[in-house]
Amino acid sequence: MTGKGLRAAGGRHPSRWLDPRGRHLGTWAFVLNRLTGLGLVAYLYLHLIVLSTLLRGPAAWDGLVAVFRHPVFLAFDVLLVLGLAVHGLNGLRVALVGSGLLVDRHRALLVAAGVLIGLVGLVAAVRTFA
Amino acid sequence: MATRTLPDRTRAASSPRRPRPTVVWLAQVVSGVLLLVLMTVHMVAQHFVVEGGLRTYQDVVAWIRNPVVFAVEALLLLTVTWHGLAGVHAVLLDLGLRGRADRIVARSLLGLAVVTVAYGLWLLATIAFRG
Secondary structure (H helix, E strand, O other): OOHHHHHHOOOOOHHHHHOOOOOOHHHHHHHHHHHHHHHHHHHHHHHHHHHHHHHHOHHHHHHHHHHHOOHHHHHHHHHHHHHHHHHHHHHHHHHHHHOOOOHHHHHHHHHHHHHHHHHHHHHHHHHHHO | OOOOOOOOOOHHHHOOOOOOHHHHHHHHHHHHHHHHHHHHHHHHHHHHOOHHHOOOHHHHHHHHHOHHHHHHHHHHHHHHHHHHHHHHHHHHHHOOOOHHHHHHHHHHHHHHHHHHHHHHHHHHHHHHHHO
16 A cells, blocks of 8 residues: 555555654654564565575575675674664563553663663674674 | 544454454564564574574585474574564554455465465475485
8 A cells, every 4th residue: 555545544654754743762762663673574585585595506505605795795784683683672672661561661671772782783793793 | 622432343343353453462572572582593593603604505404404493493484474474564554554455465464474484494394305
């Protein structure tokens, strides 16, 4: 369904996601969770396509692995780990708050998730490029 | 100011077979927590502890042939597919998808999930058994 169609059906237009007016930090975290989630679903299918190269035998796979060791692809690997960390840890926070748990601590949870995401990203970058 | 709301008499809301939103929410939370564990295991085992971050063909085959690894990867595939496509449906519902269009999209996503899991399992089995 198009954005126009969704709006006509009473929904929110996708462009509203990035509208900064009247937004709180928690809402931005929710939007970030949605965007990383959609990106990770796209990556799931890209990953399956890449793994299908295994069907073509050792030469095809090992050749692809050699390409993926290029720094540009390694940077995408770090970005992927960051995306997983953002979606996973922020998603845990959304699940807790959405289930009515630690609602009054949602800001502290957001800070904790942010710190953990930063640490995961740092470890991934060091491990990938060191 | 109080807003008068009308009862939802749509077919989607009255169908006894349609999962209640709370059940869908709970399933999304449980699969999400499970994914935190499975994805951490997958990323550490497949990439972080491997020289150069990626396994060679022979390493991949030997790794997938381990029955425990096979079971974990199959469970990961099932969980990530459910969580991801249910998430896409949730986003579309949030954007206003309703009624007949919702039913078509929901069935299409379910079909896509079945095809994805079936292909992923076939791929895993082919790699493990063919070598």
